[in-house]
Amino acid sequence: xxxxxxxxxxxxxxxxxxxxxxxxxxxxxxxxxxxxxxxxxxxxxxxxxxxxxxxxxxxxxxxxxxxxxxxxxxxxxxxxxxxxxxxxxxxxxxxxxxxxxxxxxxxxxxxxxxxxxxxxxxxxxxxxxxxxxxxxxxxxxxxxxxxxxxxxxxxxxxxxxxxxxx
Numbered sequence: 001x002x003x004x005x006x007x008x009x010x011x012x013x014x015x016x017x018x019x020x021x022x023x024x025x026x027x028x029x030x031x032x033x034x035x036x037x038x039x040x041x042x043x044x045x046x047x048x049x050x051x052x053x054x055x056x057x058x059x060x061x062x063x064x065x066x067x068x069x070x071x072x073x074x075x076x077x078x079x080x081x082x083x084x085x086x087x088x089x090x091x092x093x094x095x096x097x098x099x100x101x102x103x104x105x106x107x108x109x110x111x112x113x114x115x116x117x118x119x120x121x122x123x124x125x126x127x128x129x130x131x132x133x134x135x136x137x138x139x140x141x142x143x144x145x146x147x148x149x150x151x152x153x154x155x156x157x158x159x160x161x162x163x164x165x166x
Contacts, residue, residue, distance in 0.1 A: 052076055052132055054151060062147035068139045075135050083128045090121045 052072060055062060059069055097114045100106040140148070 050129070051136065054155070055136065055148065058147075058151040061151055062144050064139075064144060068144070071135060071139055075132060079128050079131070083125060086121055086125050086128075090118055090125070093118050093121065 052075070055064070055072060056069070056076070064072075093114065097111060097118065100111055100114060
């Protein structure tokens with residue numbers, strides 16, 4: 001009888017553990033998806049596309065090796081929070097400038113100052129994205145570029161593929 005109870009207890013404990021582990025993993029996946037969705041929304045206020053999520057999500061198709069993936073993930077870990085925070089700041093300041101434009105108490109000079117601040121923040125995001133672009137250029141080989149453009153074509157991206165010939 002004790003063996004049966006122990007087996008039942010083991011099964012219940014094991015299934016609870018694995019269920020909790022699966023839930024933890026799915027929570028991490030959900031968090032990652034939310035970050036990527038936020039980046040897509042915020043991407044509308046930038047001039048360069050956010051290519052790193054596309055690259056990381058399709059690293060197998062692009063045929064990245066571990067060293068390439070590590071370099072890209074290191075860049076993302078170092079810069080993602082600052083980029084997202086800056087993009088959110090731009091979004092908030094754009095709301096404020098729209099509100100200010102409707103207020104008779106706000107001067108034209110103040111609105112210009114507000115716009116200058118938005119431009120400064122956009123340049124900051126642009127510099128981050130250019131830094132990522134430079135890393136991708138240094139990291140990718142011809143085969144990676146072909147895989148990347150295949151991924152873009154599969155996603156029906158409206159980006160034209162540049163000439164890769166030497």
